[in-house]
Amino acid sequence: TFEEKMENANFPMSDKGRVYHVEVKRGEVANRIITVGDHTRAEEFAQYLDKDSPLFRLSSARGFLTITGKYKGVPISIIAIGMGLPMMDFFVREVRSVVDGQLAIIRFGTCGSIGAARTGSIIVQNAAFAITRNYNYFSDTEEIESELTDEKPYNFTKIFHADPQLYKKIELELINSFGEDNVFTGLNATCDSFYxxxxxxxxNFRDYNSNLISTISDVYPEAISLEMEAFMLFHLAKSSTSLPLKDSNNTILKNSIKAASAAMVVADRVTNDFISPVKVHDIQKVAGKAVLNALVDFELIYVHPDDDDCVW
Ligand code: R1P
Ligand code: URA
Incomplete structure (x- = not known):
C-alpha cells in the first residue's frame, strides 16, 4: 500500500515523487504507452514484451495497473486505467507529470458500433466527441413532461482529433493483421455512461434517451462507435502544453502528447449482438501485437531520465 508522506495539495505527490492515484514516479513509465480499460488485457499485451528485459509492475490502490518493459528493444508502458472520463484524466495528467519529453499514448479498448462494423471487427477512432448527460434536464420532471423546458437531456461536444500520423500507423498495422474488411476508421462518441x-x-430510470442514437446520426452522421474514454485522451492531448525541448529545426514543440485510439466492437447496437468473451481474447492477442508495432515505429523526442531508479 501507498504510505509515503504526501506533499502539495494542488498536485499531490509523495515525498518519494509518487503521484497520488496512479502511484508511479519518474523513471517507472516510458514515453510510449498503450492504455486499456481491463487489467487482463494489459497482462495479455505484456506477454509480448521482450523476455530478456525486466518487467516493472505496479498496481495502485485506485485501480491503475502499470507495466513497463521493452518491445523490440524500445521502452513501452502498458497502463490499465479502468473505465470512464475521470480515470483517463487521472492517468494522463499524473503520468504526464512524471515523464519527460513527448508522450505517445494509444488507447486500445472495446466499443459499441452504430454503423457498419459488426462484432469482432476493429474501429480506429480517428476523432471523438463527448456525449454527457445534461443533469439540469432531470432536475424538474414536471417541467420536462409538460415540455416547458428548452433543456435537452444529453449534451454533445465539438470534435477532437487523434494524431494523424499515429492513427494511420495503427490503422495500417491493424489492416495487416485483420484485413481491410474488418477494420473501420471514423468518428467515436465518448459517453459518460455505458447506459x-x-x-x-x-x-429503472427516466433517461429520456429513446431517440439518442438517431440524434447522434443527425448531429454527427459520420459517428460509428460508442465508448467511454477516447475523447478525454484526445482533448487532453490537444490541451497539453508545449515542451521546453527543441526539435532538430530548433522550434519549440507544441502539444507534448500524441494520442490515438482503436477499439474492438463488442456490442452491435444495430443488430443487438454481443460478442463472446473467448472471441475478445482471440482478437486481443492479434491486436496487441499490431498496436505495439505501431507504437514502437512512431518517432518521439524524449530524454532518458538521468536517474538510478529508472526501470527502463
Ligand atoms: C465499458 O464496458 C468499458 O469498455 C470500453 C468503454 O470505453 C468502457 O471503459 O473500453 P475498455 O474495454 O477499454 O474498458
Ligand atoms: N464499451 C462501451 O462503452 N459501450 C459498448 O457498447 C461496448 C463497450
Missing part, C-alpha cells in the same frame, strides 16, 4: 448516454434502455 443512459449510450442510448441503452433501463426501465
Amino acid at each position: 443512459s448516454s449510450q442510448g441503452r434502455k433501463d426501465g
Whole structure:
C-alpha cells in the first residue's frame, strides 16, 4: 500500500515523487504507452514484451495497473486505467507529470458500433466527441413532461482529433493483421455512461434517451462507435502544453502528447449482438501485437531520465 508522506495539495505527490492515484514516479513509465480499460488485457499485451528485459509492475490502490518493459528493444508502458472520463484524466495528467519529453499514448479498448462494423471487427477512432448527460434536464420532471423546458437531456461536444500520423500507423498495422474488411476508421462518441448516454434502455430510470442514437446520426452522421474514454485522451492531448525541448529545426514543440485510439466492437447496437468473451481474447492477442508495432515505429523526442531508479 501507498504510505509515503504526501506533499502539495494542488498536485499531490509523495515525498518519494509518487503521484497520488496512479502511484508511479519518474523513471517507472516510458514515453510510449498503450492504455486499456481491463487489467487482463494489459497482462495479455505484456506477454509480448521482450523476455530478456525486466518487467516493472505496479498496481495502485485506485485501480491503475502499470507495466513497463521493452518491445523490440524500445521502452513501452502498458497502463490499465479502468473505465470512464475521470480515470483517463487521472492517468494522463499524473503520468504526464512524471515523464519527460513527448508522450505517445494509444488507447486500445472495446466499443459499441452504430454503423457498419459488426462484432469482432476493429474501429480506429480517428476523432471523438463527448456525449454527457445534461443533469439540469432531470432536475424538474414536471417541467420536462409538460415540455416547458428548452433543456435537452444529453449534451454533445465539438470534435477532437487523434494524431494523424499515429492513427494511420495503427490503422495500417491493424489492416495487416485483420484485413481491410474488418477494420473501420471514423468518428467515436465518448459517453459518460455505458447506459443512459449510450442510448441503452433501463426501465429503472427516466433517461429520456429513446431517440439518442438517431440524434447522434443527425448531429454527427459520420459517428460509428460508442465508448467511454477516447475523447478525454484526445482533448487532453490537444490541451497539453508545449515542451521546453527543441526539435532538430530548433522550434519549440507544441502539444507534448500524441494520442490515438482503436477499439474492438463488442456490442452491435444495430443488430443487438454481443460478442463472446473467448472471441475478445482471440482478437486481443492479434491486436496487441499490431498496436505495439505501431507504437514502437512512431518517432518521439524524449530524454532518458538521468536517474538510478529508472526501470527502463
Ligand atoms: C465499458 O464496458 C468499458 O469498455 C470500453 C468503454 O470505453 C468502457 O471503459 O473500453 P475498455 O474495454 O477499454 O474498458
Ligand atoms: N464499451 C462501451 O462503452 N459501450 C459498448 O457498447 C461496448 C463497450
